[in-house]
Amino acid sequence: MKQELLEQFEGYDEIRREIEISRKFGDDFSLEKGQVAEYVNRLHPSLINLRVGKIIEETASTKTLRLMAVNGYLPPFQAGQYISLSVEVDMVRTGRAYSISSSPSQTGYYDITVRRVDNGRVSNFLLDKVKVGDFLQSSGPQGTFHYHPILHQKEIVCLAGGSGITPFMSMIREITDRGLPRTVHLFYGSRTLDDMIFHQELSQLSEQFSSINYIPVIEGPDCEYKGKTGYITAEVIQETLGSLAGKSFFICGPQAMYKFCLPELDKLGINRRKIKQEMFGPPINIWEYQGWPSEIKAEDRFTVRVNGSKSFETNAGEPLLAALEDNGLVVPSLCRSGECSQCRIKLVAGRVFQPEGTPVRKSDRKYGYIHSCVSYPLDNLEILL
Amino acid sequence: MTDYDVIVIGAGNAGLTSAAYLTQKGVKVLVLERHNVPGGSATSFCRGRFEFEVSLHQICGIGTEKAPGPLRNLFERIGVLDKLEFLEMNDLYNFLYLPEKRSITLPPDIGEIAALLQGLFPKEKEAIKAYLELVTKVAYGVISVQYLQDPDASKDKYPEYFKYALKNTQEVLDRFFKDPILKSVLGAYWGYLGVPPDRLGFSDLALMFRAYCDFKPQHFKGGSQALSNAIADAILENGGSIRYNCGAEKIIMKNGAVQGVMTQTGDEITSRFVISNSSKISTYYELMDPEDVPEPIKAELRQTTVAMSSFVLYLGFNAEPRDVGFIESTNFMVGSIDNEMAYKRMKALDINENDFAAISCYDLIDPQFSPPATCQAMALALKYADPWLKVPPAQYADTKYQCAESFLNVLDNFFPNIRNHIEEIEIATPLTFMRYLGTPGGTFYGFDNFIKDSEMFLPNDSKVPGLYNAGCWVGMPGYQPTLESGVRTAKSIVKELNA
Incomplete structure (x- = not known):
């Protein structure tokens, strides 16, 4: 506005004076350079440089990697959260989410506990190749699979299967370390006793703390085993807990476990919306999912064209994100289970299968954005990264 | 030859509308966005079966098909009108006064507001009428003098505007009313501007109050992310490029003028023009070297505080x-x-x-x-x-x-x-x-919206050839102002390109 107009406003002189004073005594923002990033990185660094401090053999197929920060600082996390490790295996850069199994009260390291998976590219790399002293990179702690005092009761029921024990281990360690006023009933399902991770520590904690109630459920025990056998059924839960009122439910394990346990919880009248579920990677055997077009076979080949230039071929049964990585294209990812939307990309042409219920924003759907970690090609595709 | 004509840093409201406008004019544009979705604050996230709206309470300026507001025209010009569905709200706002557990709901119409409040506060009947008339006059003063730049503007032509625009809102409310609740009801929109009435310029409140009444508060089907996605889609349709997960590290300068942008991954991309939709503080103090920051800008920044x-x-x-x-x-x-x-x-x-x-x-x-x-x-x-x-x-x-x-x-x-x-x-x-x-103080309003730091006293001039700022750091906060800010900035670049 022109000066002569400004001067006609009532109160103009006062404001001019105010401006002069504030210019004289105001903050010099140039001194705050880098501060925003510093504050954010204390809680949510996008990248942590880690070094393997120790490797602990848990079972024949499972190891814990103890990870320390190269710069000495690890951001706090909530028990149950995960980090996404970024690794290069066989010349392919990829990522995997691992729940932290150590307690948040332990600020010197994050433990991740890795179990061998058939053809598990990353798990086998971590188990066979990584040595003490090696460097790794991860995201900051992520995820919403944790106790929330507003949503959850102080008494929680956890159903774990296989390596799905890891987030619960962190929760239980925190409760016992810090003496938190919370109770955990942990049902841990396993094929055999030898396969159980943390069995000894859990048995001890359960004996030592009345707040920890550990119920191993073993599918095929040898004759000496005295505990619960079979699967985590409605009956097992009911007879252990008695009343289910005033309890919150958490579940984490392989996909077969959800298929079995969720209907069991239905039988007990537990509202599914109130069950906190952790997702563990993309669906297995996607072609068996409801809605998968019967004319498409898992091994059908399709061409994916990226940003209008580079193309490659991939299988219908392979998640798009993994196929992109195999072809040297890095898409930032975190949960790799469809939840976090980090690997969102635009589908310009063609069709993909995304399991029903994948939380994609409504307007993202409208404009063709997909979560590539759980999207499977049903057609030749054109995508935009 | 440069890689792009214009690089836009940040896909917030203003970054998006500037890019959409420019690409429609055939300008070659690249948008850099740190995050993996467009919108800045105009976004959503999913939890369970919900998709949560992050920031938009009510948008102003859209109007109806019959009586279109400035934003409807803007959406049409940048090619997104057909992509959007508007949701009109029935009320301006519901005022809840906690100590007395009292609730007063204002309808989005100046006449109906007058009738309602006169019924509730009969002793102040005349004052209510006079105040609402003043609101209208000051709001139209802002539009005629500040926005439309009436060449004949003067204190005599717009007496109320020149008298009240720089007063703080509380002072004006005190001058008209006795009942503190009545004052509080009428001043409640201060929340959208970020400073309480005794620190807020009356012209800002008057303009906002009147504009919400005229154009009706609205929302979008699909929330604010539907708006951001629609604009991003228009940019792509027009041949523009958007790089997500790609922040700017540095504005490249040569002989005091913009040469391009270096990304956080170290790519150097050239362009004659850069629009920064980043905070004004980070534009000058994070993305530029201290010796490139003009002295008048340093003085301006010292005058301000973060909202x-x-x-x-x-x-x-x-x-x-x-x-x-x-x-x-x-x-x-x-x-x-x-x-x-x-x-x-x-x-x-x-x-x-x-x-x-x-x-x-x-x-x-x-x-x-x-x-x-x-x-x-x-x-x-x-x-x-x-x-x-x-x-x-x-x-x-x-x-x-x-x-x-x-x-x-x-x-x-x-x-x-x-x-x-x-x-x-x-x-x-x-x-x-x-x-x-990524803003200082985690703000989404830019600087504190004090009268001294309004656009009247801090005109949006980057003082760096080729650099343009757009968004709430160089104007009023909120959806309508930031969406408009982007288009205004884009227009100045088009002018420059054609010169």
């Missing part, structure tokens, strides 16, 4: 709005009519009954906003970041939960069923906004 952020609860309920207690879509809960107290509360970490809070429930305007038989609400308390920056990281999560608890306690006063129906909850603090927006 507040917020503590927000995103709540998903397993019940219909009415069962939770929501009757109006937009609610302002006022705990104290004392401005000093309100300001003090903005600088405090915790939340208590003296805080100013805005609670929006969008399912009342669009039953499909959330899944069937559910609804969502955003409850927001205005908070500066400072006390949050002092919370030790290890105590951050617990502090967040404690504040959420106390916020729910306050909300209980008007929405007693609120706790019983919560299915999902996400809590955002000033640090959350800092994380996702």
